[in-house]
Amino acid sequence: MxxxxxxxxxxxxxxxxxxxxxxxxxxxxxxxxxxxxxxxxxxxxxxxxxxxxxxxxxxxxxxxxxxxxxxxxxxxxxxxxxxxxxxxxxxxxxxxxxxxxxxxxxxxxxxxxxxxxxxxxxxxxxxxxxxxxxxxxxxxxxxxxxxxxxxxxxxxxxxxxxxxxxxxxxxxxxxxxxxxxxxxxxxxxxxxxxxxxxxxxxxxxxxxxxxxxxxxxxxxxxxxxxxxxxxxxxxxxxxxxxxxxxxxxxxxxxxxxxxxxxxxxxxxxxxxxxxxxNAVKTIKRPGREVTIAIAGKYTAMPDAYLSMLESLTHAGVANDARVNVKWVNAEELTEGDLEAQFGDVGGILVPGGFGVRGIEGKIRAAEYARTRGVPYLGICLGMQIAVIEYARHVAGLEGANSTEFDEYARHKVVGLMPEQLDVEGLGGTMRLGDWPMQLAAGTTIAELYGVPAGGTVRERHRHRFEVNPEYVPRLQDAGLTVSGVTPGMNGRGAGLVESVEIPGHPFFVALQAHPEFKSRPMRPSPPFAGFVAASLKRQEQGQEPAKA
Structure with missing residues (x-):
């Protein structure tokens, strides 16, 4: 060597x-x-x-x-x-x-x-x-x-x-x-x-x-x-x-x-x-342009979301477009701010993270995307946010929350994974690395990955909490589609919820995984590429690009 x-x-x-x-x-x-x-x-x-x-x-x-x-x-x-x-x-x-x-x-x-x-x-x-x-x-x-x-x-x-x-x-x-x-x-x-x-x-x-x-x-x-x-x-x-x-x-x-x-x-x-x-040519002279709002809490430190930003760039190259980012501080996001922050963007992305800061702002962002037909991509915590919002405002589960933010919540729709209950210490103890996702046929995410019915893909994970399986039937009855699961995890039948989406919405997809970690300039992440394509479509159908 x-x-x-x-x-x-x-x-x-x-x-x-x-x-x-x-x-x-x-x-x-x-x-x-x-x-x-x-x-x-x-x-x-x-x-x-x-x-x-x-x-x-x-x-x-x-x-x-x-x-x-x-x-x-x-x-x-x-x-x-x-x-x-x-x-x-x-x-x-x-x-x-x-x-x-x-x-x-x-x-x-x-x-x-x-x-x-x-x-x-x-x-x-x-x-x-x-x-x-x-x-x-x-x-x-x-x-x-x-x-x-x-x-x-x-x-x-x-x-x-x-x-x-x-x-x-x-x-x-x-x-x-x-x-x-x-x-x-x-x-x-x-x-x-x-x-x-x-x-x-x-x-x-x-x-x-x-x-x-x-x-x-x-x-x-x-x-x-x-x-x-x-x-x-x-x-x-x-x-x-x-x-x-x-x-x-x-x-x-x-x-x-x-x-x-x-x-x-x-x-x-x-x-x-x-x-x-090719990447540089598209970045410098794109055929199209779109603005994505990122509702997070580390907005003053873009390197905290480096892989996600690069994934948006890769998705932009795949769609011959420049992706501008509009940072939205979720900690300061109120009901009165929603139109001003999201009214002129092509899509809304809620990234991963930990802790209670900014959670209600992220839930407002997910609700805005759901009710206004704005393309939405949720990553890790962003999927849990989407589930909490849907449980509260569509499934009728008042007070729904994650035990990470409120351990006394009336409806614990997101909770600590069973295998995390006896874990001691913080370093290297989460669910980490590549895990399989089995995708349901006929769903947006299966189409994005191009897998056959019941096909499996692998994405990387970093989390301790999961969607509570006890609430999955009620969420599905209310119209939420569970489009991906971890096959047969720990003998719990269908396994952990890996992705959800809303049928009939222009694009509302959320994943427990971090697909940004596997995105490359030459091989863009399928969820990011699909999200940017949907955001471009929305913006080109009447929305003017916002300034990042």
């Missing part, structure tokens, strides 16, 4: 994940088997218990790992499901080292950072690559060079070159070149210091990638090359673009793919970048 390590300097949040994913896309476009690993130096075991406002969304893998959002970028750009162990944290590493020490695996040794912690880091990287059957493994080291918590990881990746050989290891360092408007010049000094700091840990970068507002002029590239001892044709400009799907094209145009081929001794192959070219 070949290993490419991506580090960052100067400031955090430079976009190492997008840079790594873009490089992976270029290698995939050349036909190589590629996988990606994200190293997060925080002591948490995983991202599952972190605040979305602080860390963005929690991305769930097929195996059920709760990971950093960059894993989502890898899966979308590389069009693959990463194997277990692709998100490595300090917490995981030290937990395993301590377990081995307690088990006597180290015998009489004094357990230390070097070699025991660094060896565990290297083992995990190799296992992730082997599990994926990869020819090239991309490893992003989170944080910034100089962070104290990153030191064991930098030492581990330094050792890789000696373990695997120069021809099998490549170091790429991403830095920032700020532009000072007062003096009208790019400043390279932060990059020089960042590379010097990386070298102080024994790592000399083979490639320097520079984040900047605009493409760097040749004289700045030459200056960076001279002061970092990196060849000029191996300094690349990752400048601001309209959409992240332009990044692979911009880097390929500068020759990044060829530079990596040369450094790792790979065969020269002309890449097939048609998917990215």
């Amino acid at each position: 070949k290993y490419i390590f991506v580090t960052g300097g100067v400031v955090s949040s430079l976009g190492k994940g997008v840079a790594s994913a873009s490089l992976g896309a270029l290698l995939r476009a050349r036909g190589y088997r590629v996988t990606a690993v994200k190293i997060d130096p925080y002591i948490n075991i995983d991202a599952g218990t972190m605040r979305p406002y602080e860390h963005g969304e929690v991305f769930v893998t097929a195996s059920g790992a709760e990971t950093d959002l960059d894993i989502g970028n890898y899966e979308r750009f590389l069009d693959l499901d990463v194997p277990p162990g692709s998100n490595i944290t300090t917490g995981q590493v030290y937990q395993e080292v301590i377990r081995k020490e307690r088990a006597g695996d180290y015998l009489s040794q004094t357990v230390q950072v070097i070699p025991h912690v660094t060896d565990e880091i290297k083992r995990r990287v190799r296992v992730a690559g082997e599990s994926a059957g990869a020819e090239v493994v991309l490893i992003e080291v989170g944080g910034t060079v100089g962070d104290i918590e990153s030191l064991p990881f930098l030492e581990a990746i330094r050792q890789f070159r000696f373990d695997e050989g120069d021809e099998n290891v490549l170091y790429l360092h991403l830095t920032l070149v700020p532009y000072l408007g007062t003096s009208n010049e790019f400043k390279t000094k932060p990059t020089q210091h960042s590379v010097a700091a990386l070298r102080s840990y024994g790592i000399s970068p083979d490639i320097v990638m520079v984040r900047s507002k605009e493409k760097l002029p040749p004289e700045i590239t030459r200056k960076i090359a001279a002061f970092t001892s990196v060849r000029e044709n191996r300094v690349f400009s990752s400048y601001d673009v309209a959409h992240v799907y332009e990044v692979p094209l911009a880097l390929e145009e500068q020759g990044l793919g060829k530079a990596v081929e040369d450094l790792l001794g790979l065969e020269r192959i002309h890449p097939n970048l048609g998917v990215w070219q």
Whole structure:
């Protein structure tokens, strides 16, 4: 295997994940088997218990790992499901080292950072690559060079070159070149210091990638090359673009793919970048346009809904349309706001989430969509919201609610899953990963997925609560269609409710799963593609597009 390590300097949040994913896309476009690993130096075991406002969304893998959002970028750009162990944290590493020490695996040794912690880091990287059957493994080291918590990881990746050989290891360092408007010049000094700091840990970068507002002029590239001892044709400009799907094209145009081929001794192959070219063309020059309202509670932090936003983009590309997003803060949404917030949109989306904040606002959004014929897509909590709203206002179940929000509700139409009743702790204890959905024939969702009668599809989940099966008959008698179930789950007959819809409505579909986690630019999520198509139809039949 070949290993490419991506580090960052100067400031955090430079976009190492997008840079790594873009490089992976270029290698995939050349036909190589590629996988990606994200190293997060925080002591948490995983991202599952972190605040979305602080860390963005929690991305769930097929195996059920709760990971950093960059894993989502890898899966979308590389069009693959990463194997277990692709998100490595300090917490995981030290937990395993301590377990081995307690088990006597180290015998009489004094357990230390070097070699025991660094060896565990290297083992995990190799296992992730082997599990994926990869020819090239991309490893992003989170944080910034100089962070104290990153030191064991930098030492581990330094050792890789000696373990695997120069021809099998490549170091790429991403830095920032700020532009000072007062003096009208790019400043390279932060990059020089960042590379010097990386070298102080024994790592000399083979490639320097520079984040900047605009493409760097040749004289700045030459200056960076001279002061970092990196060849000029191996300094690349990752400048601001309209959409992240332009990044692979911009880097390929500068020759990044060829530079990596040369450094790792790979065969020269002309890449097939048609998917990215088509996506960028549609995003920049769409044939149509639609606005979707997202009624959530993390509206000030779009990264909390990153995969969902990307899924809307993918669905837009599939429908030759630009999807604008109108953020609606569910916590502040009142009856008097509904027309102003939703009267000019093509569709309403209620995303997943936890906790009681904003719940009544989300219920108002679902009711508006149902009664006004506005296309509605509910994701996870958004499905539970749709069920609560329908139970209250159509099925006559006054006071219907979820036990998550009111454990004394008169009608507990949503409740804790039975297998969750004895669970202790919060980390990694939800229903996670890929689960099957059996779709009922003749339903909207079965048509979207294109499955035969009684066919099954798999989507990813992250939840503790479910629709109470005791209320399903009453909801169905009131006209709600249960269009998908988990087949034979835990001997409970039809199993957990996976999706619901309202027959006769232009588009009212809600899923317990998170289909956004499996959406790709080249393979849009069927529920999202259908939702955007229905929203376009509504908007084109008399509604003017709203401004996002």
